[in-house]
Amino acid sequence: MRTYELLIIGAGPAGLAAACFSNFEKHEVAVLEQKSSPGKKLLIAGTGQCNLTNAIPTKDFLDKYGPNKKFVKNCLYKFKNTDLIEFFESNGLKTTTLPNNKVFPESMNSKDVLNTLLRIMDKKGVDLYCESKVTGIQIIDDGYLVTTQKDSFKTEFLCIASGGKSYPSTGSDGSMYSIIESLGHKINPHAPALTPIITNNFNFTSCAGIGLKKNCNIPL
Numbered sequence: 001m002r003t004y005e006l007l008i009i010g011a012g013p014a015g016l017a018a019a020c021f022s023n024f025e026k027h028e029v030a031v032l033e034q035k036s037s038p039g040k041k042l043l044i045a046g047t048g049q050c051n052l053t054n055a056i057p058t059k060d061f062l063d064k065y066g067p068n069k070k071f072v073k074n075c076l077y078k079f080k081n082t083d084l085i086e087f088f089e090s091n092g093l094k095t096t097t098l099p100n101n102k103v104f105p106e107s108m109n110s111k112d113v114l115n116t117l118l119r120i121m122d123k124k125g126v127d128l129y130c131e132s133k134v135t136g137i138q139i140i141d142d143g144y145l146v147t148t149q150k151d152s153f154k155t156e157f158l159c160i161a162s163g164g165k166s167y168p169s170t171g172s173d174g175s176m177y178s179i180i181e182s183l184g185h186k187i188n189p190h191a192p193a194l195t196p197i198i199t200n201n202f203n204f205t206s207c208a209g210i211g212l213k214k215n216c217n218i219p220l
């Protein structure tokens with residue numbers, strides 16, 4: 001049995017960021033990841049380029065959330081787009097802002113984003129356990145008992161950052177939902193936001209990744 005002060009489940013952007021920002025007295029922090037390596041979804045984000053944030057003022061950005069604006073307002077003001085850019089730049093990741101206000105790593109390579117997060121974690125002495133699928137959580141007197149397929153962990157604080165269930169091959173498979181429910185939490189019904197369209201005999205595969213402006217005239 002291994003003991004930590006903080007255990008984070010999931011090595012996606014949320015879990016890795018939680019580890020990077022953790023500020024615990026004993027610095028005994030670990031991340032558990034079910035896949036063989038961290039950040040699988042992060043690596044495919046923005047077609048492998050990773051659109052980090054947007055450069056428009058938070059006030060204007062909030063309007064894009066429609067009726068959900070209230071839900072994210074507090075978060076977006078607590079850690080603004082400018083804070084995120086400053087965080088990455090001060091940790092050695094240069095960023096670039098495109099004319100459409102999208103912010104990317106200057107290298108246009110999501111691997112550099114992942115490596116920056118892993119480097120910060122490493123400096124803080126955070127342990128990362130891959131191939132460690134969480135199969136159970138038990139609440140105990142002084143914290144939590146977390147079991148994986150091959151180990152068990154005791155922790156004072158637990159952060160669940162296991163993502164959604166939209167892309168199982170990246171690890172977001174919803175396998176934590178029933179475990180979270182078993183702890184007494186309610187999972188709100190979820191629905192896909194962005195979905196791929198799968199077609200047969202598609203003749204334009206070579207055009208994949210090209211974005212066009214609304215009402216743009218394409219000479220045929």
Ligand SMILES: Cc1cc2nc3c(=O)[nH]c(=O)nc-3n(C[C@H](O)[C@H](O)[C@H](O)COP(=O)(O)OP(=O)(O)OC[C@H]3O[C@@H](n4cnc5c(N)ncnc54)[C@H](O)[C@@H]3O)c2cc1C
Pocket residue numbers: 009010011012013014015032033034035038039040041042044045046047049050051052053132133134135161162163164167170171172173174175176
């Ligand atoms: C094709 C694509 C392109 C995208 N492009 C962008 C973009 O350019 N910019 C942007 O901001 N967002 C983008 N997104 C969205 C972004 O990738 C997600 O919002 C982000 O990855 C969510 O982070 P997360 O850490 O919450 O979850 P995830 O990235 O899903 O990470 C969760 C982690 O938890 C692990 N896990 C799950 N269950 C368990 C378990 N039982 N035990 C142990 N580990 C577990 C998973 O293996 C996974 O590694 C894109 C998404 C897709 C699919």
